[in-house]
Amino acid sequence: MQRRTKRQVKRIIRYALIIVVTAFFIFPLIWLGLTSIKPRAVLFDKPSWSSLFFEPTAKNYIDVFYREQYGLPPVRTYFEMLLVNSLLISLASVGLSTIIGTLAAWAFSRFEMRGKNTMMFFILSTRMLPPIATLVPLYLLYRALGFMYTHHGLILLYTMFTLAFSVWMMKGFIDEIPKELEEAAMVDGHSRLGAFFKATLPQALTAMAATAMFCLMTAWNEYAFALVVTGTDWTHARTAPVQLAKTFGESGYNWGLITASELIYLIPVIIITFIMQEYLLRGITFGTIKR
Amino acid sequence: MARVLLENVTLEKGILCPVHSLTLEVRDKEFVSLLAPSGSGKTTTLRIVAGLDRPEKGSVWIGDEEVGDMTPAERDVAMIFQTYALYPHVSVRDNLASPLKVRKTPETEIDRSVKEVAEVLHIEDLLDKRPVTLSGGEMQRVAIGRALIRKPRVYLMDEPLTNLDAKLRVELRAEMKRLQKELGQTTIYATHDEVEALAMSNRIAVLNQGRLIQYDAPEAIYTHPKNTFVARFVGTPAMNMIPCSLEEKHGRKILQAGAFEYDITDFAEAVQGKATGDELVLGVRPAHVELHSKPPVDGGIQASVYVVEPMGRMTIVDVKVGENVFKVKVPHLFEGKPGDSVWISLDPRSVHIFDRKTGEAIA
Numbered sequence: 331m332q333r334r335t336k337r338q339v340k341r342i343i344r345y346a347l348i349i350v351v352t353a354f355f356i357f358p359l360i361w362l363g364l365t366s367i368k369p370r371a372v373l374f375d376k377p378s379w380s381s382l383f384f385e386p387t388a389k390n391y392i393d394v395f396y397r398e399q400y401g402l403p404p405v406r407t408y409f410e411m412l413l414v415n416s417l418l419i420s421l422a423s424v425g426l427s428t429i430i431g432t433l434a435a436w437a438f439s440r441f442e443m444r445g446k447n448t449m450m451f452f453i454l455s456t457r458m459l460p461p462i463a464t465l466v467p468l469y470l471l472y473r474a475l476g477f478m479y480t481h482h483g484l485i486l487l488y489t490m491f492t493l494a495f496s497v498w499m500m501k502g503f504i505d506e507i508p509k510e511l512e513e514a515a516m517v518d519g520h521s522r523l524g525a526f527f528k529a530t531l532p533q534a535l536t537a538m539a540a541t542a543m544f545c546l547m548t549a550w551n552e553y554a555f556a557l558v559v560t561g562t563d564w565t566h567a568r569t570a571p572v573q574l575a576k577t578f579g580e581s582g583y584n585w586g587l588i589t590a591s592e593l594i595y596l597i598p599v600i601i602i603t604f605i606m607q608e609y610l611l612r613g614i615t616f617g618t619i620k621r
Numbered sequence: 622m623a624r625v626l627l628e629n630v631t632l633e634k635g636i637l638c639p640v641h642s643l644t645l646e647v648r649d650k651e652f653v654s655l656l657a658p659s660g661s662g663k664t665t666t667l668r669i670v671a672g673l674d675r676p677e678k679g680s681v682w683i684g685d686e687e688v689g690d691m692t693p694a695e696r697d698v699a700m701i702f703q704t705y706a707l708y709p710h711v712s713v714r715d716n717l718a719s720p721l722k723v724r725k726t727p728e729t730e731i732d733r734s735v736k737e738v739a740e741v742l743h744i745e746d747l748l749d750k751r752p753v754t755l756s757g758g759e760m761q762r763v764a765i766g767r768a769l770i771r772k773p774r775v776y777l778m779d780e781p782l783t784n785l786d787a788k789l790r791v792e793l794r795a796e797m798k799r800l801q802k803e804l805g806q807t808t809i810y811a812t813h814d815e816v817e818a819l820a821m822s823n824r825i826a827v828l829n830q831g832r833l834i835q836y837d838a839p840e841a842i843y844t845h846p847k848n849t850f851v852a853r854f855v856g857t858p859a860m861n862m863i864p865c866s867l868e869e870k871h872g873r874k875i876l877q878a879g880a881f882e883y884d885i886t887d888f889a890e891a892v893q894g895k896a897t898g899d900e901l902v903l904g905v906r907p908a909h910v911e912l913h914s915k916p917p918v919d920g921g922i923q924a925s926v927y928v929v930e931p932m933g934r935m936t937i938v939d940v941k942v943g944e945n946v947f948k949v950k951v952p953h954l955f956e957g958k959p960g961d962s963v964w965i966s967l968d969p970r971s972v973h974i975f976d977r978k979t980g981e982a983i984a
Contacts, residue, residue, distance in 0.1 A: 510704050513668075513706065514707075517671055519720055524723075528719075
């Protein structure tokens, strides 16, 4: 009996801890959500918890897509187009980066080559410079190449940003997959590359999902380069973060509009994370457990 | 079905267990064991034959072809890995079928072969399981099955029975020997277990630190070990090795070992001809030492019982002669206690003499 109560107390403490930690991390999100459905009038009530009771409004969400003008019919903001841009550019660059990264990591992990460590270090060193330092040269380069205001320009850019990370991360994972699996496949009759697809790739999928998630976060949230490449003028390749920032600046601090835009902006990542959740968790703990 | 020939194969750089100038011929349909302690290059040798490692020097032949430039797939060999190397993401059935599938074997034939192999290895119940859910012994049998399912030119087996329990090991040992004979497959079998090597092989190649020490039929390896390494390594318990020196006493040639001496007048000339000096090692297997409770007529060596290890049908008795300990295999129950006085005599036909400096066998 006593042992049982002890166990129950332990369980209560454990859950209490989980709830505290979760609350800590989720609070900003909840506040974001609350702000986005508050009427403008109660936004700045003090103290802020006194404004917990209000009549929710959907006006901010409509404002994200249609901007009111005094005396004129509202105009479309094309925010959904920006989301599509962000999605397109992020997913394409994440896909490229993960695939190229996996193949490169496999090569680094499995093949003898001269200067392997130097090359790995070189790849890492591309991320040592603060990215912003390359902004001006990149601007000139992109202008010369005609990559300004284009989707593929940003896709290439983000692939480059995340590739070093994905090569290093995948190298770690692939090193953990026994190379005998591939050798067995080769003896079974597969070619060198065939053995990779047959034996190693299925093992690396979870790791690839985890890598892709991290790359997605980088690409999805990137602002500075997106601003330079697509932000200077209204262009068809502009990404959502750029527009979010413009919302801050141009129409005063309309917090309701800002928070509503941000929540909408969050939705695709949340959906993708949920889809990948299982892979992701397995990927993150991958290699920490002796199988 | 093909012979395998390694000619002066050397692989030293960047490898854990190097192989030095190894020449080894395995005849068609022959079962050859690579017998060596861990880290002696057995696995490396198999990997070179399979084409997974490229030798720096020397050439590898399978059948009448030089296979140096061929990929593992082109060489048409099957290998059982020590680490099993089963594909973790597919079922046992798919693991077994995999080598046939790559070679575009018709489905019905694959099904039939899988069933056949599963039956031989007692893994019919495991076919739909994933490798991760299997025990070590079960995984090992699946790994054996993945090799047996195919009829390659050569089987390469890297310690395939080590992780099985004793009973299954003996059973599979016989089963594999039968299969090999029946299929007439050239087989190279790496093992550190001399019993396996002696029981299964046509010939045994004893390796030490990447070099071939002796290559001969099992009986010859056992009865005529080429040097002290082979003598110590083959046979359980290991051969008794007593350092001694060649001396002359009253016109007779004797081996002086401190506490006792052994008369070798009859073949002293042969010994002296081959030895590099007077420092020798007297070797005798525990089974070739006789134990007496009373002094034998021809004058035995007096000893005292040191340790008694009953093994069921036989007893291993350690006796002390001066500072030297002899292991004696007694084919019955031994009644003595430690400290008892006993006499031993050595079977003169089974005494080995080695050169202490070079380790080479002399007589």
